[in-house]
Amino acid sequence: MRRKMVAGNWKMNGTRTSVAELISSLKREELPSGVDVAVFPSSLHIAQVVGELEGSAISVGAQDCAEECGFGAFTGEESSAQLLDAGCTWVLVGHSERRLLLGEGDEVVSRKFSAAQASGLRPILCVGETFDERQAGRTLEVVSRQISCVLDVVGVAAFEFAVVAYEPVWAIGSGLSATPGQAQRVHAAIRGVVARRDPAIAEGLRILYGGSVKAENAAELFSQVDVDGGLIGGASLNANDFSAICRAAGN
Numbered sequence: 151m152r153r154k155m156v157a158g159n160w161k162m163n164g165t166r167t168s169v170a171e172l173i174s175s176l177k178r179e180e181l182p183s184g185v186d187v188a189v190f191p192s193s194l195h196i197a198q199v200v201g202e203l204e205g206s207a208i209s210v211g212a213q214d215c216a217e218e219c220g221f222g223a224f225t226g227e228e229s230s231a232q233l234l235d236a237g238c239t240w241v242l243v244g245h246s247e248r249r250l251l252l253g254e255g256d257e258v259v260s261r262k263f264s265a266a267q268a269s270g271l272r273p274i275l276c277v278g279e280t281f282d283e284r285q286a287g288r289t290l291e292v293v294s295r296q297i298s299c300v301l302d303v304v305g306v307a308a309f310e311f312a313v314v315a316y317e318p319v320w321a322i323g324s325g326l327s328a329t330p331g332q333a334q335r336v337h338a339a340i341r342g343v344v345a346r347r348d349p350a351i352a353e354g355l356r357i358l359y360g361g362s363v364k365a366e367n368a369a370e371l372f373s374q375v376d377v378d379g380g381l382i383g384g385a386s387l388n389a390n391d392f393s394a395i396c397r398a399a400g401n
């Protein structure tokens with residue numbers, strides 16, 4: 151049985167004051183013990199969030215990492231080793247905002263996944279098709295390519311401690327979530343791609359759905375057999391909404 155996970159991607163939001171308020175509200179919320187809950191603040195706030203969550207079951211992740219895993223002359227970058235040292239457990243790689251706005255391709259994403267893995271950070275590999283790709287009937291082809299490219303570089307064994315997030319680009323921040331059936335079809339296909347390399351790793355792999363998840367649609371999405379929780383953007387900035395989504399994953 152795969153343990154459900156709910157991850158909150160705070161993106162480029164928050165000040166020290168608002169982050170402190172969000173954390174103290176989250177700590178007052180009832181979170182289900184059977185669900186792994188993680189938050190992904192901006193890197194500026196990681197140390198603060200790690201400190202303020204000390205003793206809580208909520209883990210902390212980064213929104214990105216460098217392709218280089220150690221230390222060195224890479225101005226402006228943060229390596230997975232540094233993020234681990236700062237108290238992170240997780241790191242997002244390949245979020246569509248980075249793929250599309252910052253031009254990160256599958257090769258860069260694969261190197262970031264590999265760097266994270268080498269440092270002991272657990273990667274959450276984000277994949278998903280654009281609206282045009284879905285309209286052209288290319289969803290499974292695109293998502294399979296995104297996953298296979300990383301598998302070719304890091305090998306299937308590296309997926310034992312990783313998580314995949316299926317995030318259709320058209321659903322992110324749009325208010326228009328995939329239907330539970332649409333999500334299930336893609337999640338099953340992703341599991342199939344991994345299963346062709348190692349059925350046992352595929353069976354244990356958690357695949358989160360992301361894209362306009364809210365307290366109102368979370369339970370139905372999470373009830374699909376291959377949907378193992380969610381990656382939450384907008385709704386993770388509100389402790390009430392985020393904890394309701396976590397409780398939906400616990401039911």
Ligand code: PEP
Pocket residue numbers: 159317321322323324325360361362363381382383384385
């Ligand atoms: C995201 O950006 O990862 C995301 C899922 O955003 P939202 O929940 O706001 O659609």
